[in-house]
Amino acid sequence: MFKECFDNVRDKSPLVHNITNYVTVNDVANIILAAGASPIMSDEPEDVEDITSICGGLNINIGTLHKSSIEGMLRAGKRSNELGHVVLLDPVGAGASKLRTDTALDIAKEIKLDVIRGNISEIKTIANGSGSTKGVDADVADKVSEENLNEAVAFAKELAKRLDTVIAITGPIDLVADSEQCYVIRNGRKEMASITGTGCQLSGLMTAFLIANPEDKLKAAAAAVIAMGAAGEIGWEHMKDGEGNSTYRNRIIDAIYNMDGEMLDRYADYELL
């Protein structure tokens, strides 16, 4: 089912423009390469329009903001929109500071986004901040669990509808929703949270999947979430005595490097609600 999504990434080798934080940028580059795509990083306002023009899509991650990179994000996003490129927003830390919240909301307002991918807190911040009512999401808890799953799915679909974008909420259970459908994904391992940047890596990887699969962005986004989760499972199987989060980071990227579409389907653990 998801096989062709990954095959398309390897076949088309999409070029991904990343404006991302300096903490996890190297791992983002390496996981994009591991999947057979190519990364370019550029955040300087005077450089981003040229760079995004030669790429197939744009990954905006607000993990470490600078005034000039915020301008870079907006300029790159607008140019991407003009060119009909895919744009993904990873609103890292939205809700944790005014600058991050405002920047995420500005980007969501100024730029047509194909996917917003974050954890539940970040996505709730987007939902609450950009709307006039807090109704639908006021009841969504801080973690998606089996107990609040139906509510969370409804929240994700509603927000996807309101913002006209795919919403990807990652955590112990991952949700990838448009206004009609929601993939509920149970791949991955809890130990992935002990590595910095697995979320950032997923956003980079997902942008590559979106570029390579323009005809079905919901499915492409879900395929990327499954790929990352499967890599977490495969990487963990390779862990040896004495190894910990730093080696696990390498083993996850290595697992993407060795993954193909058939493995993705074999590992996929999901339902469509």
Next chain:
Amino acid sequence: MFKECFDNVRDKSPLVHNITNYVTVNDVANIILAAGASPIMSDEPEDVEDITSICGGLNINIGTLHKSSIEGMLRAGKRSNELGHVVLLDPVGAGASKLRTDTALDIAKEIKLDVIRGNISEIKTIANGSGSTKGVDADVADKVSEENLNEAVAFAKELAKRLDTVIAITGPIDLVADSEQCYVIRNGRKEMASITGTGCQLSGLMTAFLIANPEDKLKAAAAAVIAMGAAGEIGWEHMKDGEGNSTYRNRIIDAIYNMDGEMLDRYADYELL
């Protein structure tokens, strides 16, 4: 003895605000996660006050300075002081350039620091630059050795007293001193110097230890130094044929991931002078 210091980190999962260099920032984040704490990175002046407010302490590392990050350091430090948070300064390269020396001295003057952690050259720069006399430290050599140990301990205590902060001098022999006492620590391996950022990692880790152990900062700082040194020893034991400094970096962080308070006490090689 140091067991509870590490246990407190794992129990309390302190949130550490890092304004640190872009060279080693990923390893700093991963070692903080390895210890069971959580890192946040933010250096933009308009973002740092909000971010530091939700954290338990601040790690300032001047390894790659920008004009805006210097402003960020000062604003974050002042806000942390207002909130009574722990603040650590890692004066990377103080003495190597005017900007680094001036910035380190400015921070030491403007912000109440709980710990200054650096190598002997950096700490001597702080000592010489901020005082009117060069007397006490004029005789301190460029490396702490068994031969000049008493002198170096006296220098560390004196500086700790003068600046009213814990002084941590790391190198072949590590010293962690307040005005009264000095831990002399002989953990670690010389091969750690062939990895970029073991010092930066220690500063991040130490900030987590300080936040989790507010009642005894001297001991908390010493515990972090011992943890890092022990990780260097354990990581080296796991090295395999053909491996070198890049894999060693991972193995050290992995060792922190697998370490607990009892191991820390078992590995601790120190005296209190």
Next chain:
Amino acid sequence: MFKECFDNVRDKSPLVHNITNYVTVNDVANIILAAGASPIMSDEPEDVEDITSICGGLNINIGTLHKSSIEGMLRAGKRSNELGHVVLLDPVGAGASKLRTDTALDIAKEIKLDVIRGNISEIKTIANGSGSTKGVDADVADKVSEENLNEAVAFAKELAKRLDTVIAITGPIDLVADSEQCYVIRNGRKEMASITGTGCQLSGLMTAFLIANPEDKLKAAAAAVIAMGAAGEIGWEHMKDGEGNSTYRNRIIDAIYNMDGEMLDRYADYELL
């Protein structure tokens, strides 16, 4: 033949000033350390002149440009020239955006460069942009291959003569040329292209080789290319089941850590045209 070039790096431990991108900077630092040299990173205009003064040479990499870092590159380069230090330019992405192309050309015009190291597209951009005629390089294809080798060698020598610098073009076949001679090097593996930053790492490593071997820069540059290629071959030999590009990155740096001059000569696969 190349043995003494590597031995000189280990003996002299040159200090390398790097103004480089934030994507691969950590790996650049670790590979310089692996070779027995020392890295310092600084790009702030107010810091770079002091820092470059205490180093033996300067590695300028334009992989992620900021307005302030461009000023830093020019100031550091000019100071290095005044001091007679080695300066290397890695024109990452020249040709991909106006800012990158202009910056690379400005640096090549304003600063006396000892080596320009890039892929064939980047070097062609330098050649076309800076000259009034496109004659000599118009026929050079986008990849150096056995079929167009003689043409490519002639192009490299011509450009080296015109710009009075060593030209290093890396790819499936590597060329290192001055106006008279060209090393054609066939070390390395194609899988190195699946790691971000092997080119950036080579530029850092090469700067260390150049500083340590001032009497023969052409040979020093070729030795660094061979060392990197040999490390790619040795690192691959150590790859285990399930490992991929992220671990390969570590194994390449590890291979440099364990390499000595004799190994370099044993692995060297080159001819001099």
